[in-house]
Amino acid sequence: MSMTRLKLCSLAMAIVSMVSITSASQAYQLSPKGSAREIRLERLNVSYFANGQILLYRYNIGHFVDPVHEEITSRIWGCETVDCDNLDRSDAPAAVVAGVRWNDDPRFPLTAAQAKGTKCxxxxxxxxxxxxxxxxxxxxRAEHGAAAGKAYGPGDPLLFRTHFGDLQFLHAMAAHPGESASETQRKMMDWAQFSWRVSSGEFNLETPxxxxPIPTIHERFGMTGWRVLDLLTLGNSGIRPHLREVxxxxxxxxxxDSYAAGHVEREESSGLRTCRSGDYQATAPGTIVEFHAYNSQDHKAHARADSREALLKQIEQEGDLVEVGRTLRKYYDSRASWEVVEPYLxxxxxxxxxxxxxxxxDAFSLAGP
Structure with a gap:
């Protein structure tokens, strides 16, 4: 067997071994495979060898991880058929789907010291x-560090922070056990404001x-010197003209994620309340009882709650996330101001x-329910 074939086999085996890692970390499961449209955007500015890794990775992992986030987004864009989970027929724009993926898989830089001992x-x-x-x-590395009690924040790789550190509000989760519901909610609303004002054009790619002037953005990124470009579109010029959608x-x-049982405990919606502001309204979801903390959870139990089966059960309930998401899209399409959208969220x-x-x-404790 040639060295090239040996390297390819080793690479493929390594990629397959990642499945157990990624499936446990997704918030509602998200397929890293991507649609054909998104792959064309993502492969810009990537080396030949890296393209080989991408193709092998997608070939292997696409059979294991349900594209639940992508399906929800397609449904928000009106999909009503049995194949709303088909990545290559998504009703949603490719750049919106790329943005949906960003929370789980943001592009980020790495220093030589941080990359030591890796293939990065x-x-x-x-x-x-x-x-x-x-x-x-x-x-x-991040998972082991978090298990040992390490708290990740500014200065650490973005991946560490989004899954195990101070940016877990991107998944509607607390940064650590004991964080108050009001603190998690505050950070989520700050991110909602930031993302909305970027999508409305108030902040652009060059905005430092x-x-x-949003506390959570300043607290988490104020010392980096990053622009909006560096946070949301790093290394991908193809996606930058679509910043609003991303x-x-x-x-x-x-x-x-705020509807996923592994992330948030919600009351059951009565269907009698509505969330409304301006011209639009939707049946209110159940009130949030508790935000969960991923670091203290049984990750396998967490992953089971993020499955497509869990999604299909959820969208049969009052105040389901598709209805609420479609209403949010109406605000987006009408270019409503943050002042109008804020009360709705x-x-x-x-x-x-x-x-x-x-x-x-209780259902996700390492000690069992």
Whole structure:
């Protein structure tokens, strides 16, 4: 067997071994495979070797991870057929889907010190679809560090922070056990404001994050020197003309995760209340009882709650996320101001007890229910 064949086989085996990692980390499961349209956008500015990794990765992992986030987004764009989970027939724009993926798999830079002991190419931005082996190694490192009690924040790789650190509000989750519901809600509303104002054109690619007067953005990114470009479109010039759609997609992801049982405990909706502001309204979802903390959870139990089966059960309930998402899209399509949208999202993300501390959730405790 040639060295090239040996390397390819080793690479394929390494990629397949990542499935157990990624499936446990998704918030509602998200397929890293991507649609044909998105793949064309993602493969811009990527090296020949990296393209080989991408193709092998997508070939292997596409058989294992349900594209639940993509299906929800397609349904928000009106899909009513049995194949709403078909990535290549998505009704939603490719750039919106790319934004929905961003929360789970943001592109990020890595220093030489952070890359030590990995297969990472620090000359190119990193995400699971462009450097899958590197991504898997970093994810395992972050997982082990979090299990040992490490708190990730500014200065750490973005991947560490979104899944195990201070940016877990991007998944409608608390940063750590004990965080109050009001604190998690505050950060979520700050991100909603940021993403909405980017999608409305108020902030553009060149806007420095340190100049954005939103506390959570300043607290988490104010010392980086990053622009909006560096946070949402790093290393991908093909997606930049579609910044509005990408930014809206990141908000949709957070909304979708706020319905996932592994992330949030909600009351059952009565169907009698509505969330409304301006010209639009939707049946209100159940009030949030508790935000969960991923670091203290049984990750396999978490993954089961993020399955397509769980999604299909959820959208049969009152105030389901597709109805709420379609209404949010109406505000987006009409270019409503943040001042109009804010009361609607305050209702969608309403909490029963602002002081309620985050926990793993009874059904997701490492000790078992």
């Amino acid at each position: 190419n620090i000359g190119e931005s990193i995400r699971v679809a462009t450097q899958p082996i590197c991504w898997a190694q970093l994810f395992k 994050l340190r100049d954005i 930014s809206f997609g990141t908000l949709l992801h957070m909304l979708q 305050q209702c969608v993300f309403a909490v029963r007890d602002p002081s309620r501390p985050a926990s793993s959730g």
